[in-house]
Amino acid sequence: MSMAPSVEKIGGTSIAATDAVVGNVLIAGRAGRDLYRRIFVVSAYGGITDLLLEPKKKTDAAKPPGLYASFAADGEKGDWRDALDAVAAAMRARNEEVFGTSPERAVADDFVAARIGETRACLDDLDRLRGHGHFRLDEPLATLRELLAGLGEAHSAHNTALLLRARGVNAAFVDLTGWQDGRNLDLDERIRTGLDGIDSATTLPIVTGYVKCSDGMVRKYDRGYTEMTFARLAVLTGAREAIIHKEFHLSSADPKVVGVGKARKIGRTNYDVADQLANLGVEVIHPGAARGLRQAGIPLRVRNTFDRHDEGTLICADYVSAAPRIEIVTGIRELRALQFFEQDMVGKKGYDAAILDTLTKHRARIVSKSSNANAITHYLAAGGPTVRRVIADLEARFPNAEVSAPRLAMVALIGSDLSAEGCVGRALDALGAAGIGVKAMQHQMRNVDIQFILDTDRFDDAIRALHAALVECRATQDGKGGTLRTAA
Structure with missing residues (x-):
């Protein structure tokens, strides 16, 4: 020992x-x-x-x-x-x-x-x-x-x-x-x-x-x-x-949203997943603290104070699930989608850097980002006053640009390996069956998260729909349907 x-x-x-x-x-x-x-x-x-x-x-x-x-x-x-x-x-x-x-x-x-x-x-x-x-x-x-x-x-x-x-x-x-x-x-x-x-x-x-x-x-x-x-x-x-x-246990979704009997405890995961959770504001560990532990090769265990005999969730640097699977369904209930559109942006440089400088100046936290030929969107965890200041600065600097920032929600699927074929299709089918429209979607090549942007009033519905289709259904099929024990 x-x-x-x-x-x-x-x-x-x-x-x-x-x-x-x-x-x-x-x-x-x-x-x-x-x-x-x-x-x-x-x-x-x-x-x-x-x-x-x-x-x-x-x-x-x-x-x-x-x-x-x-x-x-x-x-x-x-x-x-x-x-x-x-x-x-x-x-x-x-x-x-x-x-x-x-x-x-x-x-x-x-x-x-x-x-x-x-x-x-x-x-x-x-x-x-x-x-x-x-x-x-x-x-x-x-x-x-x-x-x-x-x-x-x-x-x-x-x-x-x-x-x-x-x-x-x-x-x-x-x-x-x-x-x-x-x-x-x-x-x-x-x-x-x-x-x-x-x-x-x-x-x-x-x-x-x-x-x-x-x-x-x-x-x-x-x-x-x-x-x-x-x-x-x-x-x-x-x-x-x-x-x-x-x-609480680190679980597959917020038990208050999907139900205590449906949420599954996450037995093992990696620091990459912990970073994605921190980015979404889910309190597992500060990313700076996780970085120090990961670099030193120290595993992190998250335990429930009220569940003495459960070993909790073990987080390591090199863990990857034995088979591709969704580990956690979570998200941000309200964020701002800062949309910057400039028709003449195509082929020109400097727009992206200018937007980032403005966001840094006003300390607006970026959760995610997407872009195409003439539009750049930053999904921000920021309040209304901050966003209004950002928009005012960008409009002053780029008078021909169209800048807006509607309130939206982000729901994310997170796991150490999300490479299973058809995962995105099943998620979209689940959201469609629940009558939930998707405004935007992102699936990064690292296969640790998939993000869906939708109306804020459908946040809980989306969590429940995705969890039922991609976590609960899988647990029933593979016989690993253990649920969380509640606090005494």
Whole structure:
């Protein structure tokens, strides 16, 4: 058996389910030396980072604006002191859920009080500074965002280590947030320094998902920083396996759309498939984190926190399914199809580069692209204001062009090998039988994804139709019709 540790990440929803994560992941029936040779990276408890920064999803308009958003807006989104009080209250409430009336509760509350108190002092200083007209807070605000992000992970990691020690596990709280540490270390240096002197054979390290480093984790990776910490930690320790614990299985489609009894767990796949999912916004692993694991030859396993005995999905670099098959049916419910038509484009160069420059300028994320002699279409995961700015710039630069951006949906078939003859035909037949019109279609030569563009109001119908025809039907024919187990 390899002496290298596994490196495991616990997501925010999972770490908030205390009994399940202890019973199914952290301890899970282990005792003695079997508890060790594992390193855990933990996210902030679900909802805490939203309170510290801002709601992650733009659709969460009803949620509080968040501490960072309130402070940066300087009163326009509510008083930052109220937002900080809301963070403190939420952290204390989580402490109560985790520890109840045990003695560890007071230790956890003291930890929160100290961090919140020092954060309040920092914000007071910044608030006074910006009261003077000579100071700009651009750089301090970026640093503040980093500091606030780390608070959530420090809270959950400290609680987790405290909880495990109370249960007889030699757990160590590894705080990589650089709290009150003025050293300017890079990511690798900070991780190595944090783990220095810890023997994973006899100690269970509980590591913060946020790392204070010279590049700035939030600045560089936004909300994907926890997975970057996890992946880099796996590479630096030569992990035998990297494991992500989520609140769901990686399955053939969203069970909420196709039905729990119809969705199939994906047992094995490869990093190419994981990249396609990330491109569509499906949260498996950040593509930067996947890249590091793939290059280091470390397999990734995705497990369901609530299904202790299931081994989950194994993702490797070299896996290809034994026979061509559709593994996952998913997509984007709403995107913008930026259509650029210029009759005189044929035979001329420069249009494509100009469009890409404009999209880069406005930070519009490109999901996919197609072109012909005189038209270029970019499928964008971008909001209305961004798209309108892009169109205005392109129309100003190319006054003879026709530019539009209708709202559409994309449904994709994804798998490690989609080379089976007739696959596209069967998909189109399934969509046609359901009365779903296809606006456009793309099938790349690498045979890992097939994309269908259609009206947004037919998104769920298309997922169900394609899944029934290409996944459920196949599972029935080959006798591999096992369904997902639901969370306890």
